[in-house]
Structures are given as structure tokens and as C-alpha cells.
Amino acid sequence: MKKFYVTTPIYYVNAEPHIGSSYTTIVGDIISRYKRMRGFDVFYLTGTDEHGQKILQAARAKGISPQELCDELSGKFKTLWKDLKITNDYFVRTTDEQHMKTVQFFVKKMLENGDIYKGKYEGWYCVPCETYWTEDEIEEKDGKKVCPSCGREVNWVEEENYFFKLSKYNEPLKKHFEENPDFLEPEFRKNEMLKILESGLKDLSITRTTFNWGVPMPDDPKHVIYVWVDALINYVSALGYPENMEKFEKYWPADLHLIGKEINRFHSLIWPAMLMSVGLPLPKKIFAHGWLTVNGQKISKSLGNAIDPRILVEAYGNDVIRYYLLRDIVFGKDGDFSEDNLITRYNSDLVNDLSNLVHRTLSMVNKYFDGVIPEIGETEEVDNQLKDLINSTVEKYENYMDKYLFTNALESLWELVRFTNKYIDLTEPWLLGKDESKKSRLGTVMYNLMDSIRIIALLISPVMPDTALKILGKLGIENVEEYIKDENIKIGLLKSGVKVNIGEPVFKRIDVKKWEKVIKMKEEKKMEEKKTEVKEVKKEEEKTENVLIDINHFAQVDLRVAKILEAEKVKKSRKLVKLQLDLGELGKRQIVAGIANYYEPENLVGKKIIVVANLKPAKLMGIESNGMLLAAKIGDKLTLLTTDEDIEPGAKIS
Template identity: 45%
Template structure:
């Protein structure tokens, strides 16, 4: 990010208060917190917003089921979100609630401005409405003439008077935005689906409701009390009302936003509706709409019925908050779906954090204490180790741009390469041999090199693991702040003479899973036992295997484009395929179709893919999905779309 950009505005989506926070909410918030902490460290004036979305029919219905008023229910769930972020030491500057009075005033002023401009008009609407998704759908979009294409639940026909936003007027402007700003939507691969959706034609958007009253009323000047605003218009405005739009606008200097972080399921609202609203309000647009993927657990979609929902606080309490933060940021490329397992978390803690980072600090403490009474001077480090310092500085310089491009896992990979320089130097130069041969000056320079590398990496890791880095900084005798960032990172300086303080191991090795397996046992009871019992039967009727619509939609089916194909050596059946399913990276899928298809005949063709299947190894190679096919006495045929579809299109 250029030095001229002095203000940084980071936002999470405001979380819908129909349930308590889960690992997906934690993931978004930890990413945003990392960006905000790094921005402050780099010296940027930073504003970090999070909060809760509390209006709409779904909230009113959830409250009624619990015999509470919508406000009472919203207060309860919103409080749980805020308490969790406080427990996680999330460094937000403001926690907004859409029930806050200043927010309502700002939304009403925005509505009025768009109405006065002619972008809002009154009409009548009849359509298929999904209460769960708070969205209307056309007849052509429905599943079996009734089901919501996003969640599968039944829609209802809603016919009512409505105010409309002239979204159709902004089709060309939106397409120009995407073309002229290729990084507006991150990852870039996500932009394709948005561009295709807009090119298919935009319809004017119904932005008010009369069928319920739990929402923001229209401005008094409209003299139309029976309408409340569509929840998405209300919610999206939080990004500017939190800065005082329509009330006290002193913080509007932070607008436009640097990064809006969202889940991929709400990308369309943020990448189409939101910029159109901003264009209508004649406000500048944010730099990035960054959409991350979803999390599964042990390869399976999380659900309450399976008992496998990950409680982020339980994980953080058991394994440590900073270890949890590191895992979430490092484990999966931004934009792709991730899989959580205790074993994967333990591997990251034991390998990356324990062996690479923690052990390097232990070596500093050991060498400085044994050879130099914990006193370290850097006066000769550049004399003996300029090459290693230059390599470290180059890696750090290349790592920094990855942060705001939302390649945080790669950012961490680059920092771990810097740690490798330090660990390798100890083995290459053997300080114990130097001391034995009377080369104390060289041994001190080597210890100082390790201290300098650890100090620089610690500064860059502070936004990722603030608590652990504070302990490392104390041990090294340095401070982590903007002054040290400038001196050691920007100016490539060296650490002043320091005294090392011995501390306990930061990341003790973990041999066994720390969380009781009650949830796993529950999952086995719900899923595995019926399956095992069924396997004991010699035959099972179709009636016995009837499933619900919710069970069906736990399977994610997508259209995949086969971009590469090759035979698997020594296998009579397997082909190794690289398949584009609309994600940043292609999926590798091993398919047992070699007897029926040649590798070259598949390249460029499409097939239906089970995209949320737990990855498995076949003949030592990872397979990340499954192609759907039908086989009878005439052979095998892949299931394909009748006409070409955009890679990643959902099958429903």
C-alpha cells in the first residue's frame, strides 16, 4: 500500500443475529483484526468496524418462537457476538448494531437522497420470497417450482406494494467498475460469477416490505408508515452510518473503505447492490470486496444435527487464541473453502509454531546464555552476515504487498522462509565450533543475526499473534510498535545491544487432542450408526433410504470444467484430472473412468462434481472431489450440463 494512503477502513460483514457465532464468523473477524493491527503498526490511521444485523422477518420469526420481542432477542444474540470478540481481544474501533438510532437516521437520509434523485420509485411486487435468505427469486430460479436456489427451503409467493431501486440503470456502470478495477473483487476468480450475473441483466430491486414491521421505517417525509426497508438495504448502509453518514460525519474522512470482508454467500449483495447504492449516493467506492470461503469439519459440512459445529471459543480456550488465529490465517488460501480438524491444528502448532518459531527462540536463549551471559551486540552482524540480512529483507519486502491483496497464507509462508534462513545459519556456521576455536566475535555476530531475524519476523507477526509476540519481544528486549517497524523493517536497521530474557516454551508440543470427543461421538451416533446398521442388511428398499431436502442440500454439486487430464501410471481405471469449479485454484480429482474415456477427450469438457466430498488419497495422490456418472450394461457416461455453464455453477 502506498505511503500516500494514510487512512485505512476495515470492515467485517455485520453478523445476522439468528444464531450464535461460529467458526466462520471468527474467521472473518480474525482476518479483519489482523489487517487492522498491521495497518496501525505500519502507521496508518485505521478504523475497524464490526457489529450485528438485527432487522428482517427471519429475526421477528425467531424471536416469536422464543416468546421474546425482536429487540429482546437481538439484544441477547448481539451481546454474545460482542462478548466473544472482546474475549478474543478483537481490536475493533466500533461495534455497530442496526437497531442503533444513529444508524436508522443515516439509512433514512440515504433512502431520501436516492428517492429525490429518482433512483427509487413506488410500485407493486409479486415474487417468490425466501424468508431464510431474505431474497426474492424468479420462477426460473426456483428448484422444482418452489425451492430456494440458495438454501433449498420452500419459498412463498409475496404480493405487496413496494418501493424499488432502479438497479437496472446501473448495469453498465457496474460492468465498467469491474473492468476498470480488476482487484475490486478479491480473489479475482470470484469476479467472473458477478460479471456474468450482471451481464445476464439486472432487474430493479424491491427495497421495502409491508408484510412485517421489524425494520427501519421510511423517512417521515415519505408519509408512508406501513413500509419498512428491505433488510439488505438497511444492513449495507452500516458501513457509512458507522462513520456518521447522515448524523455526525466527522469520521466520514475514513471513507472510502479499504477492505470489506465478506463470506462468499453474500458476495452478490456487496459486489452488486452496494456499489450501485454508493453510485446513487454519489459516494466513492471501496478498494476491495474480499470474499472468503466456508469451513467444514473433518471434511464434512457442519450442522447442529451432526453435532460437529466448531465453537471458536472452545478451540481457543483449549489450544490458545494465538495458535487458533495462526491456524485460521495460514491453513487455507483466502477465497477457498477450509477444513478444520484438531489434528491439522495440532500439526500447525507442533511444526510451524513449536519447531520453527518457538525452537528458534529457545536456541537464541540457549546460545546467548551459554556463551555470552545473555548479552548480545549487533556491532559485527553486518560484517559477517550481510548476505543473510539481505535475503531476509528481500523476503519481507515481497511479503508485505500480499497482506492487502488478501493472500495472507502466502504472507505467512514468506515469513517462515525468513525463519528458515536463521535456522539454517545456525547449522551452517556452528557457533559451538566457533567458540571452541576462539572465534568469539564471529559467534556473537551469528547470535546477533538470529536475534535480528527473530526481531524482524516478530514485528511482522504481531498482527497475527499479538499475545505470543509480546512475550517474544520481551525475551529479545525489543518493543513492537511503529517506531521499531520503521527502524527494522522499512529502514532495514539492526537491533541495538540487548539482553535476552529466558522465558518458558511458547508452544509446548501437543500429543493428544485437547477437546473431548463428545461431539464426534454424537456425529457417529447420528451418521455412522445408521449407515453401519444398513450395511448389515442384505438389501435395503428405496423407502428406507428416503432423505429430507435439508439432507440433500448438504451435498454441494457444481459444474466443473476439466482443464487438464492424464492417465495415472500403473492404474487400469484412474485418470488424474484438474477441474475448475469456480475457485481460485483448480481441484485435482482422480476418477475411475479410464476404461470409458481417454484423457485427451475430456480436456475442455464439463461434468457435475461433488465439491464438498472429504479429500482422499488414491495411489498416493490427493483427490478433492468426485465426478457424477451413470453406468449400465451399455457402459458409463458422465453427467454433463445440456449447454455449457460457468465453472462453479451450482447444481440443484
């Protein structure tokens, strides 16, 4: 079996995970699912980076040990990946004993090979970036020397360090880039690294002595290994190197390192040089993608947009977020996560195109063939158009996915979705269904539609796994998880004679006028908080005003028993139900009530309820309401008030 080893960067546990840090992991999961579907033995790795001065300082600020802080934050990443249904095969932590042993073995091998020497470092150090900078590299801002990467102030440091002879590998790296043009993508990221190589690499300081939260240097424990050297070695330690060489040799070299563009230099220059030093093969490909912004702004706690992806998932669904990230953001370039664009894409692609296709097709099968998949009968040229497009789409989709051109892959797939919808209009099954002599032709049309839907579901499964399973289940396919494999992506494999399951539409339209978006900037949140405060004050004032009322006022309220004769939902409203009531001597009465979220209309007919019979008429959604029913609400549960005994409609409550 072919193997595929894919990794994300391991995430530094100095901040909570957010949609930006989740992006790479989601992409890695999609690639892993795709490769598994294509028959690969996949090993998908992610994890957390837990050493360094930043972690030590953060732990001290909290009054806890560094290990306690790491356990807490690493656990949050683990939980998030589980909630996002990430299918990683292993989660590595740099505080794992096995990993630290591997780091020491790896560095000792570099030392034995003559690639590490002891020296003295003098230069500018950025604690947040855990990086040294030369005088030429640092920048000035407001009279202070600042880090060129993060813009924060740097400190002058002088300390004894061990150095890696990175300069020794300048030419070997250039040669590797020349001989392996696809080693680093996108192309413009490769060009950035080639410029660095042209200017010449400098030896790298790989130990620190000013703190002790890290992996001790072999045979010199007063030095701890530089956090980046420590972190990079996770890609081999997670495979058991050097103790479990069988597993290591099975999966190494990595087929794909997924990284953000800001850590390109570490992965594309330093890591390959380290591997050359110890004599291990280099990864086959490194892909440095761009950054995410949210609604056009950089992700930042101060802006209030470092949003937990689970909030988005709760609002829109896991599959929708995955689809949007790959469909609208070109992998490799910077991209913006726009909630407005997400909603537009959802209503257009997922509701209008995909969900509508599935639901209308299954509805017709139910209408014309009692919900049973028919046999193929009479064929026409338009059928070949659909089949040709299916075959070409499969080829294009797989080609794009293999090249990590996800936006192109999904666009090619949606061409098939749209044409399958068009196929319905071209074949006009509603006319075929009126003519018994066209039954054979109608069966072919229905079969072709469902077979196309089946293949669409299989192709979309790496991106939208839950949606794919739901659609395949609607087609009557059993063991749907096992069904998602390459050999089933062929025309004509749908079984006839199987009962379909219509159920609810796969996706339901979002009413943009009523929908409350979940991403709010800090200023928006403040405004909402103020509005809430005002509402609460008003509520308290209303409570105070209405605590005591005069008995004469209460006597004016005409409470009656009413029997519900008819009930129906008000069109274009999610909450309102229109009721026709019998109030005995007061006659028939119509009222409108906001109870649609708690009662189905058909379950209300025959109930006897309590209403205010002398309320002034009002109009709701243009419908006149003559009265108000009484109900009690606790939490999310609402219960209509009724009587203990079976009393005639119109009886007065006193």
C-alpha cells in the same frame, strides 16, 4: 497520515457465532493490525444485522421482544470478539438510533433522485434468506418449490412495495468493473458478477409490509425497509454519515469490504448501485472469500460442529488458531478447518521451527555471554546470506500482505525462520564457544540470530500478536506494544548490552498420542456420553460394594510413616514421580505416584507421608512400585496425608 477503512459484513443475529462466522472477523483484525504497523490510520468496523422477519419470528418463538433477542445475541458477538482480542474500532448495530436515521436519510435521497418508485410485487419469498425469487430462479424438491440458495421452502407473496431502479445502473456497473479490474476479488468471483450484469439487472423490491420489525420507510411508515438495504448502509452510518461529515470524509470510501461469497451480489452490485444513486464514491475493493468446513463437513448444528472458537482458543491458544486459519486456508477459496492439520502445523511450524529457534538461541546467549546481547564483531559471508534473506523476506512479506495473499506471506516468512535455524548449523556456535579467540565471531553470530528473530517477531505480529510481544520481551525490548511499527523492521536495530529473558519455550510440543482433540462430531459426543454413563454406573457400583468392610480386612492393611529421601519426575510421563522412601525397620522402598501435576519433586524431599506398605508390587511406565502413598483430593487440589507430630519413619499407623 494514510487512512485505511476495513469492514466485515455485519452478522445476522439469528444464530450463535461459531468458527465460520469468526473467520472474516479474524482476517479483518489481522489486516487492521498489519496496516497499523505500516503507519496507517485504521478504522475497523464490524457489527450485527438485527432487523427482518426471521428475527421477529425467532423472538415470538422465545416469548420475548425482538429487541430483547437482538440485545442478547448481539452481546454474544461483542463478547466473542473481545475474547478473541479483535481490535475493531466500532461495533455497529442496525437497531442503533443513529444507524436507522442514516438509513431513512439515504433511502429518501434515493427517492428524491428518482431511483425509487412504488409498485406491486408478486413472487416467491424465502424467509430465512429474506429474498424474493422469480419463477425461473426457484427450484423444486420433493414436489415443493424451494429457495435456490438455502434449499428451504418458499412462499408465494403479493404485496405493495417500493422498488429501487437497479436496472438503471446495469451499464454504469459494467463500466466500473471494466475501469477498475481489482474492484472485486478473487477473479472468479468477479466473473460471476459480470455474468449477472451480462444477463441484465432487475429492479429490486426494497420494502416489506407483512411485518414491522425494521426501519420505517420515510413518509410511509406502513412499509419497512428491506433488511439488506438497511444492512448495507451500516458502512456509512458507522462513520457518522450524514451528521459527522468530517469523520465520514476522512475514512470513506472504504478501502476493503470483507465478505463471504454468498453475499457477493449484495455487496458487489446492489451496494455500489445504491452509492451511485446518492452520489457517494464506491468502495475501493470488495473481497469475497470462501466458506469454511470443519473436518471436511459443512458447519451445522445438527452435525454438532458449529463450535465456539473459544473452545479452540482454550485448547491451542488464540495465536495458534489465527496462524492456522491464514497459513492453511487460502484466502478467497473454500477451506477446511481440520484439527489434525492444525496440530501438525502447530508441532512443525510453531514448535520445531519458531519456538526451537528462539529458545536455543537465547540459551546460547545465556551460556556464552551471561544472557547479555553481544556487540557485532568479526563477520563472514554467511552473515550476508542471512541479511539478504531478511531484506528480501520483508519485501515479499509486505507485498503479499498488501495483496491479501496471507498463505504466501507466511510461507515467505517461514523460509526466513528455517534459514535462521540453518544459520546456527552453518556457523556452529558450540564450536566457537570453545575457543576464546573466536569470541568476537561468536558475538556476531549471536547478534545476527537475535536480530533476525526480532524482525520475524515484528512481521508475525499482525497474525500472532501475543507471540510477537512474548518474543520481543525475551529479547529485552521494553514497551513492546509501541515497538511494533514499520520503522523497526530494519536490520541492526537490536540493542547490545541488554539482558535477555529465556523463560519457558514459546510453544511446547503436543503429544498426539495423548492429546484429546476438542472438535467432536455429534456421533462422537454420543459415544463419549454413553461411555461416561457406564463409568458413572461402575463408580456407583464400586461405592456400594465398598461402603462397609470387615474390621479383619482393614487390619490387613499395613499403614506406615515414610520419609521421602529422593524424588524425580518419570521421563516421558506428565503425571508420574518416582520416590525413594525410608520406612525405618522395613528399610528403603521405591514407589511411583501420579502427583507430578501437584508437587515439584524438589519440594517433596524430607516430607513424611503415609503409605500402604504391604501392597503387591506393580510396574508403572516400566518402573517397579512397592507401595502406595495416601492423599486427599478436593476439586483440582491434592494434598498428601502426613502426621501431626514428628514421628520416626517406619512407625505403624493403627
